[in-house]
Amino acid sequence: MIKVERVLIPVDGSDSSRNAAKYGAHLVNSKYPKIYLLNVWEPINMTIGGEMAEKLRANAEAKSMAVLEEYKKLLEPCGMDVELISRSGRPDYAILNVQDELQCDLIVIGSRGLSVLENVIMGSVVTRVLEGATCPVLVTRNLRLKYLKDACGL
Template sequence: MIKIERVLIPVDGSDSSRNAAKYAAHLVSPRSAKLYLLNVWEPINMTIGGEKAEKLRERAHAKAMEMLEEYKSLLEPCGLEVELIARSGRPDYVILNVQDELDCDLIVIGSRGLSVLENVIMGSVVTRVLEGATCPVLVTRNLRVKYLQDACGL
């Protein structure tokens, strides 16, 4: 039997990623699994440099950590160990790099992010994660209420 010990949950503030986080918390055992909440923000444009670029990076990191803290408090009733990770870069690359770096056993990701236009223009982050991941990927989509209620008091 495969033991799920490390679960990566990419989040972006969307309802889809919030539901994926809830479902992941419901899916794993608090005694055996650690959740990694990951938020990826767009890199600062290379034409912006110096102190201004550093301030923009700091602001983006702070905003990402604020969102991650909200997700962490949402999952607190589950009693799970949760680590927060905020990184800059192309979302699919960062997700796959973090999955590899942490040797995650599972990625739980919502099917829709915040940017529908980006999905049309660049292709879906979820599709690229599915194609590149070296662990199982669980994509949550239109979850029924029964999958989101009574998950550790959520």
């Protein structure tokens, strides 16, 4: 049996990522599971410097940590070890870098379901994560309540 001990769950505050977090925590089946919640925030424009850049960076990181704390509270009933990670940068790169650094066994990511045209124009974080991940990736989309009713934190 494959042990899923380290699960990376990228979150962004959307219902899709909230449901992915619940479902991902429910899937973990090891004795000492570890959930890594990751939030990626937009980097500060390089043309802004000095004290203003530091204020903007601190503000962005504080907002990111607030989102992560909300998810941590959501998963408290699961009784798992949850670590919060806040990173700046392009979401797909950050997700893949954290997955590699922490040697995660699984990435659980919610998909909002962009239209085909939006996906072609903007690209898709989920698609790029699927292409670059070195571990299995579970993409959740429009989960029905029956999949979440026994999940932790619902």
